Amino acid sequence: MQLPEPRRTILHIDLNSFFATAEQQANPFLRGKSMGVGMRDYAGSAILAASYPAKWQGIGLSTRYNVAKSIDPDFELASMDPVKYYDLHNRFIAILQQFSPQIEIYSIDEAFLDITNLTKSRRDAWEISFEAKHQITRQMGAAITCSIGIAPNKLLAKIASDHDKPDGITEIKWEERFEYLDPLPIQDVWGIGRNISYKMNKAGIHTIRQIRELSDDALYAIIKGYYSRLRLLVDGYNFEPVTSNRERKPAQSMQHAHTLHNATSSKAELHSLAKKMSERLAIRLRRHSQRSSKGFISFAYANMGKYDWNFAHWFGSNFALGELTDSGEKIYRACAPIIDETELKQKIRRITVGLFDLSIPDQLILEKPSKESSLKSAIDEINDRFGSFKIRTADILHQYAKETELSSAKHNMRFHACLP
Amino acid sequence: MKRYEKVHEPVNVVVVYKAGKTRIEGFKWQNELYRISRNNLLTKAQKGSVPIYLFSVSNDKGAYQLRFETDTLDWFLEEIIWED
Structure with missing residues (x-):
């Protein structure tokens, strides 16, 4: 059966090496240099984003800082600054919204834009792409560039934006798709x-x-x-529409990961981190009126190679919460026995706690709030107003002390997840 | 060789407000005046419910981050990256 030819005009806009170019925008001494973003005062830090001069030498996502230095002694590392990236992300989305309301935020530095109606009426996709690039440079900074893909569906638009990096525009017409694919x-x-x-x-x-x-x-x-x-x-087919994030289904899963500055084999430390991450997950559940009954906890050892973040050295276990819950305490209580029973062969560098099968219970609005849930709502409200974890349980107080030791006051600012 | 310094100390700042834009001209820290030649990035953030502004600026000696607190109207020098 012959499938119909897609006739939409989709743009995929991808900010090039976003975290790295954001730092280059803030600090012009970094521009044009081999540099990346990570944890500056830690030699084993994984690089979260690398500039193009660094990428050309083989330094990329998850390369260790000490490895990058051995490849290029002039490589420089800028400290990760989520507040900066979040604000620039908001500007990026506001710019794109001027062109079309049909926008799908795919990640902090990528979005799809359906401009079919615009191109039907008056404007050419290339003209819109040039204008979007111009606005991004004008409103976000000259160091921040993007690649844009133009195609009849999301799949081909994404391939097109990858084709000419950095700072390119590529159009894939339906009849040319195999040349690219x-x-x-x-x-x-x-x-x-x-x-x-x-x-x-x-x-x-x-x-x-x-x-x-x-x-x-x-x-x-x-x-x-x-x-x-x-x-x-x-064959180049993709039938997914550009779905604005408001129209999207609520998240089906969520997770928090924490990379330790100093790897640890202390179970007490892991308990404390798991407790804090459980609380963070619970806050997100309550913010979206969601609950969960299943989750997982996983760990990664300290001696990982360049690509092992994604593959080996991970271990952990799933857990059941017994009932639908949005309580951080209950999530932590499910993690605790797994931490106790886990045999650590080496020091732990990274811990992840996640929840899946999230749901919004139908009867939630009819439920009379318990004393505990009223207390949590009040704490959430106070923390939203005065900064996250201003009120916290005593058993994670020392985590807070460590954070302030390591970071400046700006890192204690409220920083919501980038996707609504 | 670069040197990185976290500061977070109050500073006096010379700012020009013109045509809806804010431009930092210089600041005084530890009795020394730092003239600013480039305003590179302005970031808006939240401290709880209070908006704050972070200005990334630079001159030929280095790059600086200044922080403006909207509830107290105080300025802070947050960090310096010296270009030696």
Whole structure:
């Protein structure tokens, strides 16, 4: 069956090396240099964003600072400043909203824009792209650049914006899509996960063209049920509309991760961190009137290589909360036995606590608030007004003391997650 | 060689408000006047419910971050990155 040709005009706007260029905007001495963003006073810090001169030398996301220094002795590290990035993100979104109300915030530095109606009426997609670039430079700063992809769907728009980085504009017309898709390594295509890439690579298939040339039976033999979806994807089809974040379904999962400045083997320290992260999750649940009954806690050892953040050295366990809850105490109580029972072979660098299967209970509005939930609402309100964790339980007070030791007062400011 | 210094000390600041824009001309810290040649980035943030503004500025000696508190109208020098 022949599928219809997509006829929308979608832009994918991607801020290039966003955290790094934000720091270059703030400090002109960093511009044009090999630099990155991370934890400045820690040699083993993973780099969270690298400038293009650093990327060209092979320094990228999750390279350790000491490794980056060995590659390029002139490499400089700027301290991560979430407040700066959050404010610039808001400016970025406000600029894009001037062009179309159909905007999907994909991450802190990426967004999709559906400009179909605009291009129908009067304006060319290229003209809009140039104007968006101009406004980003004018309102956010000359050091901050973006790449824009123009295409008839989100998948091709994302591939287009990746094509000419930094600071480019690329249009992929429907009839030209295979020129761009075919040479791509499988793992570089949006929508193809690590498992699929692994299975395909194991079968000797490395590019999109190789997948396209496979018969349905051969594809099914490798990846079973996912094959029909993959077939559409490698043919350039994507039917997802640009969905504004207001129209989006509430989040189905959430997590908090904490990277320790000094790796630890202290169970007491891990308990304290798990408690704090459980409280953070509970605050987010209450903010969105959500509850959860399942979650997980995971750990990562300190001696990780460049890419191991995403693969090995992770371990942990899922837990059940027994009932739908938005209580930080209950989340922590489910984590505690896992921490106690976990045998630590090395020091822990990173701890993650997450919740999934989130739901908004139907009867929530009919429930009479308990004394405990009224207290939590009051604490949330006070913390929203005077700064997060101004009121906290005594058992995580020392975490607060450590934070203030490590960071300036600005890091104690309220910093909400970037996506609503 | 760069030197990084976290400061967070009150400072006196010379500011020009013109055509809806705020431009920092200089500040005085530890009895020394620092003239500013570039205003690079203005960031708005929240301290609880109080808006604060962070100005990233620079001259040929280094880059500085200044903080303006809207509830007290106080200015602070937050950090310096010296370019030696």
